[in-house]
Amino acid sequence: MPETDEFSFLPAQAAGAGVDVPRVARVSLTLPDGRTLSGLRWGDAPPVATFLHGAGLNAHTWDTTLLHLGVPALALDLAGHGDSSWREDAAYVGRVLAPDIAAALEAWTDRPQVVVGQSLGGLTAAALAASRPDLVAQVVIVDITPGIDPSGGPAQLRAFFAGPTDWATREELVEKALSFGLGGAREAAERGVFLNTRVRPDGRVEWKHHFAHLAAAAAASGADLGTPDAVRAVLASTGWDDIEAVRAPILFVRGERGFVTAEDADELVRRAQAAEVRTVATGHNVQEEDPTGLAALVLERLERA
Numbered sequence: 449m450p451e452t453d454e455f456s457f458l459p460a461q462a463a464g465a466g467v468d469v470p471r472v473a474r475v476s477l478t479l480p481d482g483r484t485l486s487g488l489r490w491g492d493a494p495p496v497a498t499f500l501h502g503a504g505l506n507a508h509t510w511d512t513t514l515l516h517l518g519v520p521a522l523a524l525d526l527a528g529h530g531d532s533s534w535r536e537d538a539a540y541v542g543r544v545l546a547p548d549i550a551a552a553l554e555a556w557t558d559r560p561q562v563v564v565g566q567s568l569g570g571l572t573a574a575a576l577a578a579s580r581p582d583l584v585a586q587v588v589i590v591d592i593t594p595g596i597d598p599s600g601g602p603a604q605l606r607a608f609f610a611g612p613t614d615w616a617t618r619e620e621l622v623e624k625a626l627s628f629g630l631g632g633a634r635e636a637a638e639r640g641v642f643l644n645t646r647v648r649p650d651g652r653v654e655w656k657h658h659f660a661h662l663a664a665a666a667a668a669s670g671a672d673l674g675t676p677d678a679v680r681a682v683l684a685s686t687g688w689d690d691i692e693a694v695r696a697p698i699l700f701v702r703g704e705r706g707f708v709t710a711e712d713a714d715e716l717v718r719r720a721q722a723a724e725v726r727t728v729a730t731g732h733n734v735q736e737e738d739p740t741g742l743a744a745l746v747l748e749r750l751e752r753a
Contacts, residue, residue: 457639458511465515465740474531475522477555485548486531491520494558496750499523500549502567502592502733503540504609504659506530508643509566513735516743519750522561524552526569528658530644538662542571542690549576553583562749566590566735567707571690578693585753588699588746591706591732593716594688609663614654618645621653636736691719698723699749701742706732 455472462469471492477485488507489495496519499510507523507530514521525532527548528540535544549572553561563584565573570589577584608628615621618641625637645653655661691698698720702713704727713725726745730737 454508454643457642458515461512462515465512467515467518470515470518475556476531477552479533479548479551483527483533483535483548484531485524485527485533485552487522487524487552489520489522489556490514493520495520495522495556495561496559496753497521497562497564497746498549498553498557500526500563500565500569500572501529502569504529504644504657505566505733506644506656509733510564510735512739513743513746516740517746519747522552522556524549526572530656534658538658540568540658542568542573542575543579545572546575546579549573550580550583553580557583560585560753562586562588562746562753564588564590564746565592567592567732574690574694574698577696578690581695584696586697586699586749587694588701588749589716590701590734590742591703591708593700593708593712594691595712595715596707609655609660611664613661613664614648614652616652618642618653621645688715688719691716692721695721697749697752699745700725701734701745702727703730703732703734703737704728705730706734 454474458469458472470490473489475487475489479485497517499507499514499521501507501509507525510523514523526540526545528534560583563573563576563586565571565588567590570592571594573587573589577587608625611624622634622637622641625641626634644656646656647653700713700716700723702708702725717723717725728734728738728741734742
């Protein structure tokens, strides 16, 4: 596995996509409360689209999609993920996360964005569009609705993250992921593990995202592996209000094998001001299973913005 930097995988991914490697740089913003928001800036021109990942992922989940898309963009690490600071209150829900994204767009963009969010990132995109319509031209929500518990997921995935939070090597974690049937092919699993872990000063490897540590702590105490109690009250107070408040056009992308039923998608269209649904032959992580197709859908939105 590469031990140079986070961009070591890009040349192979670009070759697979049939494109040149674009300029990609890590950017960082200090928020008013002292936390850090981190992300990736793609290209040299001002961003036209901003991408928000799902729970337990990070900005690199969009790499292949952005290689196919080929436009200047931002891919951000949500709080508690990637290189962004963890929240002490563990309130990883759309309305709480949206102000961080607004601060990033104010700092790093010069125009309303096409905001693309998958899973937890999709709920955050809706909350952002509802609260800061001046920053959002279009919204693309990928395989999530407010009627779906974003912490639910497959029991297999919850069990995987509820295990140890540190390992002797990344290779050890790759083997565990493959044994759980996660990560796809070995090459993809190695890339995912490398980009979602860090080496501590003591040499041990740990997950970057807070969710794994919360799940492990819950499992150790015998608690429910679902949403932390501190977050349930916030979830209960959100619901569909943000979707109903969005004035920007919404594209809803539903994976046939994802978390959202056709009935859930119909409910989103009923409640939204202006929304259309496109169903794709993937699971929940559309950006990793069909990056070419998702890039084409985002490009359609960019052409309308």
